[in-house]
Amino acid sequence: MTEETIDFDPPNLTDTVAVVTGSGSGIGAACATALADCGAVVFLVGRRPAPLRAVARRIGGEARVFPADIADPAAMEHLAHAIRADGYSSLHTLVNNAAILGPHTSLHGISTAEYAEVMRINSTGTFAVTKALLPLLAAASPEANVVNLTSSVGRHGRATWGPYSASKFAVESLTQTWAEELAADGIRVNALNPGGTRTAMRAEAMPSEDPASVPAPDEIVPSLLFFLSPQAREARITGRSLNSRDFM
DSSP: OOHHHHOOOOOOOTTOEEEEETTTSHHHHHHHHHHHHTTOEEEEEESOHHHHHHHHHHHOTTEEEEEOOTTOHHHHHHHHHHHHHTTOOOOOEEEEOOOOOOOOSOGGGSOHHHHHHHHIIIIIHHHHHHHHHHHHHHHTTTSEEEEEEOOGGGTSOOTTOHHHHHHHHHHHHHHHHHHHHHGGGTEEEEEEEOOSOSSHHHHHHOTTSOGGGSOOGGGGHHHHHHHHSHHHHHTTOOSOEEEGGGGO
């Protein structure tokens, strides 16, 4: 994507509904806050209630807290029910951000159970959330957007990133497949690589790195908002995998 095509108008999300997974901290919290600032009612989804409530307090009245395991299909069906029960018949924005790092070591030193858990959260969880919310997304057509957070190691495998890398390759594939399958339903699906970002996961993966050397979570927000912008909607941008750094 060239610099000329990156210019866009901020989206007006008034009277829209969004779901952000993994929104208790880091990138998820930044994305949820930005969507609320644009006018959306935001459902905060994650496994730990306390961080979700803290983000909800910062956002204010436009936030709803929904603690859940995203890889539990029954819980995600309950999320869809909770959105409807709150009086909303459609979902305009889904940000699939929740993920775990897993063991950051060579593949031969990782157990099958450890590998499976990373895939369960990062890949199966993304699938479970999206599948459960598809009817609500379809009801928001042609304004419906799914943005899946991915990684540079989800495009090119790297030593010691095995399970996480494999899970993000799967997310890239899900993005492309859903983009083709859902285009006729007016649902756009794209992937966003935030790059190195100042989060707890990054600190865990790169303990010797100076946190000040990488962008704060707020700095990746413009790339998310691009996918929701009038320009992206009019161009029917879907099935793309972009880098946040292109917008900084």
